[in-house]
Amino acid sequence: MKSILIYYFSGTGNTKEISRLLVEELESEGCTVKLYTMEDQLKSQKEINLEVYDLIGLAYPIYGFGTPGIVSRIVEGFPEGGGKNLFIYKTGADFISINHNASTELIEVLEKRGYNVFYDRIIAMASNWLVAYDDRLVKQLYNSAIGKVKHMSREILNLKRRRYKTGHFLKKLSMGISHLEKTYGSSYFVKSLRTNQKCNHCEICVKRCPNQNILFVNENPVFGDNCLWCMRCVYTCPQKAIFSKGMNFSILKNGYDLKRIVENEDIGSDYITEETGGYFKHFYNYLSDESL
Ligand SMILES: Cc1cc2nc3c(=O)[nH]c(=O)nc-3n(C[C@H](O)[C@H](O)[C@H](O)COP(=O)(O)O)c2cc1C
Ligand code: SF4
Ligand code: SF4
Structure with missing residues (x-):
């Protein structure tokens, strides 16, 4: 059975939870799966050896229609691919087409390095930034993601090719915004x-x-220039003591805690129905069809 290595990054838990579900699923199919965080790999500075694995996975949240900077740093440490099969899955607050190029640049780099990127998929989860989703929608997206992960596991094991393709304009637009997010956005935020x-x-x-x-200077946290804009410090400070002077609009007022919502049985998961109108209407088919 297949031996699989997955590196993931998750600022606030969505990608971590999707990765946990996927590992569960792949293991139930008899695979051996190693799951590592990108940050631990980078801290360890250990050489990356991919030789013993049949499949490599990369997972991360979509930031500014693109890829968080930490992902390119991991890939820089990859050896030459030699045709090795690699899959990507990402979580985002939506699956709309402007998100479809979130891995385009990364895939180009991986392909140049000799990897066969056969799979690229977005799993929509709740937003942890700018716009707070209703708790019921958070749960509904999570419940639907469980079926999608099962579907994704089957597709990955069958080496099914799944890639996004958009027009040139959308590609340039999302790549431009992603660049701005990684440079000016995260810099202003921090x-x-x-x-x-x-x-x-x-x-x-x-x-x-x-x-x-974040450094500790005179017993106080001091933020440096190397921020991913991941929101983790803000949402996981036990005292809720971190705020933004000028960009507080990007921080959800009540924070973001997937586990609290998923584990709360009093929260329903019936937010989007056939009758739903407005922005979230496009989620209806997505939620009920595990292949989307
Ligand atoms: C700085 C930033 C930018 C984001 N940009 C996008 C985006 O372009 N498209 C999107 O669908 N979601 C976007 N999101 C939402 C996250 O991708 C989404 O909530 C994700 O599931 C969070 O994953 P995590 O909990 O593993 O960090 C953004 C979040 C942050 C913090
Ligand atoms: S400073 Fe906060 S938002 Fe920036 S990378 Fe660190 S934990 Fe994430
Ligand atoms: S209370 Fe919050 S801001 Fe202060 S050191 Fe602890 S985690 Fe950081």
């Missing part, structure tokens, strides 16, 4: 971060930052 008097100097944010971008 410069705007502050802590308030609720901070009890626990250092948790320092330890949790995936990019080691």
Whole structure:
């Protein structure tokens, strides 16, 4: 049976949970799966050896219609591909076409390095940024993702080719926005971060930052220039002491905690129905068809 290695990055838990479900599914098919976070791999500075694996997976959230910077750093450490099969799955707050180029540049790099990127898929989860989804929609997307992950596992094991294709304009647009997000967006965001008097100097944010971008200076967290805009420090500070001066609109008022919503049995999962109108209408078929 197949031996699989997956590197994932997850700022706030969505991609982590999808990866956990996928590993469960692949193992139930008799595969051996190693699941590592990109941040642990980078911290360890260990050489990446992919030789013993039949399949390699990369997983991450979509940021600004593109790929978080940490992903290219992992791929830089990959050896030459020699035709090895590689799959990608991403979580995003939507599956709309402007997201379809989220891996285009990365795939180009991987293909140049000799990898056969046969699979690229978006699994829509809740938004952790800008727009808060209703708790029922968070749960509904999660429940639908469970079926999609089963479907994805089957497709990956069958080496089914699944790739997005969009027109040239959309490709250029999403790549341009992704570049702005990675440079100016994350830089403005991190410069705007502050802590308030609720901070009890626990250092948790320092330890949790995936990019080691928070230092502890005079017992206070100080944010550096190397931010992924992942939101983890903001949402997981136990004191809710981190805020943004100027870009608070990008932070969800009530934070983001997938586990709290998924485990709360009082929250229903019936937000989108056949009668739903407005923006979320396009989710209806997506939610009920595991192949989408
Ligand atoms: C800085 C930033 C940019 C984002 N940009 C997009 C985007 O372009 N498209 C999208 O669908 N979701 C976007 N999102 C939402 C996340 O991709 C989505 O909530 C994802 O599932 C979060 O995954 P995680 O919990 O594993 O970090 C963005 C989130 C952040 C923090
Ligand atoms: S996690 Fe919160 S309370 Fe702890 S040091 Fe960071 S900002 Fe302060
Ligand atoms: S500073 Fe905060 S938002 Fe930026 S990478 Fe670190 S944890 Fe993520």
